[in-house]
Amino acid sequence: MPFDPASLTYDANGLIPAIAQDALSGDVLMMAWMNAESVARTLETGRVTYWSRSRKSFWVKGETSGHVQVLREMRVDCDRDCLLVLVEQEGPACHTNRRSCFYTAIREGEEVEILKPMEG
Amino acid sequence: MPFDPASLTYDANGLIPAIAQDALSGDVLMMAWMNAESVARTLETGRVTYWSRSRKSFWVKGETSGHVQVLREMRVDCDRDCLLVLVEQEGPACHTNRRSCFYTAIREGEEVEILKPMEG
16 A cells, blocks of 8 residues: 555644664664654655754754664554654764663662763 | 652643553554653553543553553653653554554555564
8 A cells, every 4th residue: 555644643733753763773762753744755865854843844853963864664553643763873863962862761760871972 | 860750741731652662672562642640650560551542541551451561661861751661561562463553664655564463
């Protein structure tokens, strides 16, 4: 069946959550949002393109930082209201310069930093 | 620093997305929503507990199906507006009886089913 971005279920703001997973390590890197046009652009260009809710504009991941996400595969969940993008991540995915945004673990009730910023 | 569920950033409905990842395989299994109380209950009980938006009630994953998610670790992202839960998943995570909800891949513009329902 041909895939149509319009067939996805978007929220009241026209957005769908997209989880980025490192295609090599399997690490979950980040979660951000897409609208139908960013889904289409991501598939067309092979560069993961989110919708920035704060800037209200398309956000080609890594366009300014160089920390691009090359799309390996996009997957849709059973309810069609969430996306998983398997990516080749260049450098850190997180704006804090860490590989993943999920660098804080809850262990025995305490917040523990489990990832350091990358060097260079 | 002690972790306080109230320190997270919830949306207008008081919810935060929670990504469940298989602690053993690294597979992303599903995404669902939590409110502050389900975050607290998940940490207290070690059973992943979402908030069902359709039923407007707590949803102890697997409570009726037996397909529980035992919490291995909860992680918070940099913006504190998304959670990652590493889980031991009993059986299928998806209501379609598949291991993961992300069983549809987009390949060359076509939707491809990449996971079959589990047996038994």
